[in-house]
Every structure is written in structure tokens, then in C-alpha cells.
Amino acid sequence: MLPDHRKAEQRSLRYHAAIADRLVADPSIVIRARRRVERWLEDGSVARDYADGWRARLADPIDQLRAFLIDPSETARAFRQVSPFAGVLSAKERWALWAAHEGDDDATAA
Numbered sequence: 001m002l003p004d005h006r007k008a009e010q011r012s013l014r015y016h017a018a019i020a021d022r023l024v025a026d027p028s029i030v031i032r033a034r035r036r037v038e039r040w041l042e043d044g045s046v047a048r049d050y051a052d053g054w055r056a057r058l059a060d061p062i063d064q065l066r067a068f069l070i071d072p073s074e075t076a077r078a079f080r081q082v083s084p085f086a087g088v089l090s091a092k093e094r095w096a097l098w099a100a101h102e103g104d105d106d107a108t109a110a
Contacts (some may be wrong), residue, residue, distance in 0.1 A: 012080045012099055013070065019085050020066040030065070033084035034058050040084075050082040058084070 019060055023029055032073055037054045040046040057079070069085075089097070 003009040007079075009077060010101075011098060012077075012083075013072075014101060015085070015089060015094065016080050016085065018093075019088050019096060020069040022088070023062055023066055027062075029085070029088055030058055030062070032088075036084040036086075046082055050079065052081060054084050056081075 019029065032055070037051055037058060040051040041048075041055070057065055062067070069080070070076075
């Protein structure tokens with residue numbers, strides 16, 4: 001079984017991959033994410049480096065943003081932990097995503 005943090009990273013990556021798939025068809029996702037980042041910048045609820053970083057990423061062309069969402073780098077992993085895309089998938093969609101990959105997490109630990 002994967003350690004809890006590794007499992008959380010795998011779930012976050014899958015979540016963001018699902019969002020990346022939706023971005024082309026639904027540009028309002030990016031608009032909502034930009035609004036959330038602006039609120040972060042106004043109220044200071046998220047570390048400035050992350051808020052500024054997301055602001056820059058959300059200004060990138062959609063293909064670059066999509067690539068960043070699934071990038072395996074340490075930077076992208078850190079940014080996925082402070083995501084302006086929270087709430088894009090419903091709870092039902094998230095649970096279905098986790099259930100579809102339940103055995104995958106253990107298999108990647110070997």
C-alpha cells in the first residue's frame with residue numbers, strides 16, 4: 001500500500017488530469033480559477049508565491065496550462081496542493097475517479 005502522501009499525490013494528479021481534459025470544452029473553468037486566485041491575492045489566504053504562480057499559469061495558453069496540470073515535476077506537484085481548481089469536479093465525480101483507480105495506487109508502489 002502506498003504511503004498516504006503518495007496516494008494523495010496520485011489522486012491530485014488524476015483530479016488535475018480530469019480538469020485538463022475539460023479545459024478545452026469549458027473555458028469557464030479557467031475564468032473561475034482566475035477569480036479564485038484574485039481573491040487569494042486580495043485576502044492573503046494563500047501564500048503569495050503560489051497565488052502569483054497560479055496567476056501566471058492561468059495566463060498561459062490553454063495547452064501550456066493543461067501540460068502544467070499533469071506535469072510530474074516537484075514544482076507542479078507543489079502547485080497542485082494549492083489549486084484554484086477545487087470544486088471543479090463534484091464529489092460524485094471525484095469518488096468515481098478514485099474508485100476507477102483504486103488498485104493502481106498499490107501497484108505503483110511495488
